[in-house]
Amino acid sequence: MQPIINEWQLDTKLNRALQNQHRADFALWLAVLSPAVNEMAAFFTPEPAQHQPQHDLYQQLSVRPNRDFAWQENDTRLMRNHSEAVLISLAQLKLEYALNPAPWVRQNNPKKIDGDVYANLDSHTRRHLNGILPSKTPVDETGLFEILQQLHEPEQVN
Structure with missing residues (x-):
């Protein structure tokens, strides 16, 4: 399944779920959106100021x-x-x-x-x-493929 990155890929499903108060559907479609929204954003928030005062909570409360x-x-x-x-x-x-x-x-x-x-x-x-960790056995990718083929073969009746 390819992750949905942009909201326009959902068409109007998110809006319809919100308007019809289908909370479960809205939560599902919202969860399908990629969490990396900040990478695809068209606008970015401004960078914070360089010289912000350091707030030391220990110093403010006079606690060591x-x-x-x-x-x-x-x-x-x-x-x-x-x-x-x-x-x-x-x-x-x-x-x-x-x-x-x-x-x-x-x-x-x-x-x-x-x-x-x-x-x-x-x-x-x-x-x-x-610090004694067991050695990792090498993985055989073809073995997984054979197992998947065996699972999807129809059972032969004798």
């Missing part, structure tokens, strides 16, 4: 982006501040931790998976994690 999960160079001072906050009160520690969260791991290794999780993975996922 989340820190990395791994240990960083200034975390020794951070942990010392947390230990001093414990001596003051539990509320002070909670406030300190909310403002400056502590690191979760010593080194950030996104490929590291817990042993229990790895044991529950299926063999397909384990192969992909280890």
Whole structure:
């Protein structure tokens, strides 16, 4: 089936479906149109201005982006501040931790998976994690043609 690219190829089917309030037909004819309408457009929208101000949502809301999960160079001072906050009160520690969260791991290794999780993975996922992908067998196009011929042959009655 050749995709319909232009609306004029539909003739008046789209308009008739809209006028007669046949919503299903209108949705069908609209779906038949190619999604690459912008490639076939006769008119183009103007290009946006080159110098538009950058809107940084973090800066507007005065929010810092989340820190990395791994240990960083200034975390020794951070942990010392947390230990001093414990001596003051539990509320002070909670406030300190909310403002400056502590690191979760010593080194950030996104490929590291817990042993229990790895044991529950299926063999397909384990192969992909280890980088052992099965080799692809060469495709024989004539085999597909033979299968299609067998499907369309009338059944022989013995």
